[in-house]
Amino acid sequence: NAGVTQTPKFRILKIGQSMTLQCTQDMNHNYMYWYRQDPGMGLKLIYYSVGAGITDKGEVPNGYNVSRSTTEDFPLRLELAAPSQTSVYFCASSSRDGSYEQYFGPGTRLTVT
């Protein structure tokens, strides 16, 4: 039982490049989330999903896209990377059993230069 896994751990992008951050959970959780963490700013919700095929915007969705084709996977796509997207990205998942506990992955540190 690996929990929530994220790849890659680190990435450096040039301005204008694109990439996909991968997130997989093996707990059969319905709910999945993407956050970004900027220094001194806490976590901001980018997108979330309540199940396969269903996604919705969080607080800061601009510049990102997501898809949820399976229960396990919730990739985050960055198109046309900008320096403002330099951040640490966390994926999380939770069950719909009423516990509301989110399980977080180890994070991806992204630098856009």
Add this chain to the structure above:
Amino acid sequence: AQSVTQLDSQVPVFEEAPVELRCNYSSSVSVYLFWYVQYPNQGLQLLLKYLSGSTLVKGINGFEAEFNKSQTSFHLRKPSVHISDTAEYFCAVSDKEYNFNKFYFGSGTKLNVKP
């Protein structure tokens, strides 16, 4: 949208001393409240949560928090801290009535426990 305020960005404290980390949220509607801890270079882990019932909530590692609806606060306390409690602590809230899947996090409080 909710907003969460953690007034103290850093809290230095000596080992075995008590500590309180403060959290206030913006809305008076029904909410779920959480405290998470983040150790260096790791993801967040749940410390405790308030969903309903008793306003005093106990969590892991000897932490507890009290929900105060009238003051819209959810302060985290520990009577005696250890060096191993050095970490960053985040308060989070979600709206029970409207969309409990949207979680709003505070900016974090770095707890630095000194020997």
